[in-house]
Amino acid sequence: MHIPDGFIDLKTAAVTGALSAAGVGASIYGIKKIFKSRVIVVMGVMAALIFALQMINFTIPGGTSGHLLGGALVSCVLGPFAGVIVLTVILVVQALIFMDGGIVALGSNIFNMAICGVLSAYLIYFLIKKISKKRWVLYIAAGIASWFSTVISAFFAALELGVSGTFSTGTVIKAMVSVHMVIGAGEALITTVIIVFIDRLRPDLIITREMNLVVKSE
Amino acid sequence: MERIEKGILGIVISGTIVSVVIAVFISPFASVYPDGLEKVAEVLGFAGRSVSKVSESFFLNPDYIFKYAADPVLHRPLAGLLGVIVILVIFSAVFLIYRAVIKKRKNKAGEKFFGFKKY
Numbered sequence: 001m002h003i004p005d006g007f008i009d010l011k012t013a014a015v016t017g018a019l020s021a022a023g024v025g026a027s028i029y030g031i032k033k034i035f036k037s038r039v040i041v042v043m044g045v046m047a048a049l050i051f052a053l054q055m056i057n058f059t060i061p062g063g064t065s066g067h068l069l070g071g072a073l074v075s076c077v078l079g080p081f082a083g084v085i086v087l088t089v090i091l092v093v094q095a096l097i098f099m100d101g102g103i104v105a106l107g108s109n110i111f112n113m114a115i116c117g118v119l120s121a122y123l124i125y126f127l128i129k130k131i132s133k134k135r136w137v138l139y140i141a142a143g144i145a146s147w148f149s150t151v152i153s154a155f156f157a158a159l160e161l162g163v164s165g166t167f168s169t170g171t172v173i174k175a176m177v178s179v180h181m182v183i184g185a186g187e188a189l190i191t192t193v194i195i196v197f198i199d200r201l202r203p204d205l206i207i208t209r210e211m212n213l214v215v216k217s218e
Numbered sequence: 219m220e221r222i223e224k225g226i227l228g229i230v231i232s233g234t235i236v237s238v239v240i241a242v243f244i245s246p247f248a249s250v251y252p253d254g255l256e257k258v259a260e261v262l263g264f265a266g267r268s269v270s271k272v273s274e275s276f277f278l279n280p281d282y283i284f285k286y287a288a289d290p291v292l293h294r295p296l297a298g299l300l301g302v303i304v305i306l307v308i309f310s311a312v313f314l315i316y317r318a319v320i321k322k323r324k325n326k327a328g329e330k331f332f333g334f335k336k337y
Contacts, residue, residue, distance in 0.1 A: 001255040006269035040316060041226050044309025045233030048302045052241035055282065055298050057249040064257035065249035093304055098297065099280035104271050157255065166264050175262060179254040202229065 001157050001180070002094065002109055005102030009164040016160060017107025020088075023115040027084035034207065039078060042205055046074050047086045051093070058186050066183030069113055069153060072121035072146035073191045077198060077206050080122040087114035112156045121149035125208070135199060138209075139192050146191035147184040154180035234306065241298030245282075246291070 008016075031039075050070030057065035070090070075083030091109050094100040101109045128141035158176035162169025198205055252260060259265035274280050284296035 001253065003255065004268040005271045006267045007259070007264065035316070037313065037317065038223065038226055040309060040313045041230060044306055044313065045229055045237075047309060048237040048305045049233055049240075051301050051305050052237040052245075052298060055241055055245045055248060055294075055301075057251070057253060059249040059251055060254070062257070063251055065251040065253050067248075067253065089305065089308060093301060093308075097278045097304065098282050098301065099270065099274070099277040100282070102271065154254065161264075166267060167262050172258065172262060175258045176254065179258060183254055202225070205229070 001112070001154055001176075002091075002101030003105045003112075003157055003160070005104050007102075007164070007166055008105055008108055008160050009166075010104070012160050012164045013104050013108055016111040020107045020110040020115060023084060024088050024110065027081040027088075031079075031081035031085060034079060034082070039082065039207070042078060043074075043082050043086050046070075046077065047089055050074065050086070051090050053190070054090070054094075060179070060182050060186075062179070064179060066150075066180070066186050068187055068190050069117055069146075069150055070191075071113060071118035071153070072125065072142065072149040072187070073194055075118045075122040076125050076142045076145060076191070076195060076208055079208055079211055080119055083118035083122060084114050087118055108157075108160055112153045112160070116156050117149040117153035120152040121145040122208075124148050126211075129208075138199070138206075139196055142195040143188040143192040147181075147188040150180050150184035150187045151177060154183075234302075237302045238299060241302045242295040245294050245298045248294075 050068065050073065053068040053070060055067070057067045059065050069087075071083055071087050074086045078086075088110050091101060091106065091114055095103055095106045095109070122145070125141045125145035128144060129138060131137055154176045155173060158173040159169065161167055161172045161176075166172070195206075203209075251257070256265065259268070279285065279297040279300060282297040282301075283293040284300065285293070287293055287296050
């Protein structure tokens with residue numbers, strides 16, 4: 001749901017841009033506690049993987065398509081700060097090199113996907129994980145969290161469209177949220193499969209297992 | 219010097235291969251339908267408002283089309299490959315800078331306490 005330039009007005013772009021800058025800044029500060037060589041490497045590999053997966057649109061009934069967002073995937077593995085940073089890097093590369101998402105709207109896209117999407121996913125994942133330490137609970141948590149991340153990102157994108165006067169807020173929110181509830185199912189499936197895969201092969205990579213809301217330094 | 223475990227190389231290699239395979243070989247088969255936002259914009263009628271604030275020549279690969287390739291079949295795969303490479307380069311740079319900073323700090327600490335450089 002990369003918003004191109006022209007869909008949102010300048011004030012909305014400015015406000016979401018400022019919020020994004022604050023969010024990314026906070027994440028760069030917050031990631032210090034877990035910032036080690038190994039985490040940087042995993043962030044890089046996940047960023048490349050998610051970029052590639054974002055290119056793979058899958059058809060949704062109704063003449064539309066969706067693609068993985070990936071915010072939940074990263075934050076469930078490496079935590080919220082890494083999630084914000086990885087998604088931001090992807091979105092910046094997409095906007096500047098591939099014209100995917102506007103330049104003025106970049107702050108808005110970062111706010112919707114890299115911040116709201118990532119943080120909402122992590123919060124939900126974290127809360128569900130508290131129920132039990134069992135593996136399958138982790139998997140379900142990741143699935144539900146990723147569904148929410150898609151829907152919530154879409155909600156904020158729609159809200160910005162409404163606030164910008166591009167279309168009636170109520171209508172565009174209904175349209176965006178309903179479409180992305182379906183796309184979210186794809187996100188949940190892909191995310192859960194990948195999380196299961198990582199957990200089976202290299203469970204040590206999922207550092208969110210040891211995390212409280214803010215990670216404890218090791 | 220902070221040791222990196224051996225298993226990490228396997229992750230880098232396998233992750234890179236998977237990313238490249240997806241971006242290069244699977245991307246041409248991606249759905250051609252407009253994505254959720256584009257579809258909503260079309261249906262509700264504001265799709266026409268999309269305008270680029272910067273001229274299209276600024277972008278290396280607008281709309282994931284590697285325009286320097288002669289054969290259109292290569293457009294999307296090569297664009298995907300370029301994206302994966304750019305992202306890996308960015309994080310490699312972060313990694314190298316981080317390692318250099320850590321090394322410098324450890325050397326400085328070594329000098330203070332023992333009067334010789336720690337490796």
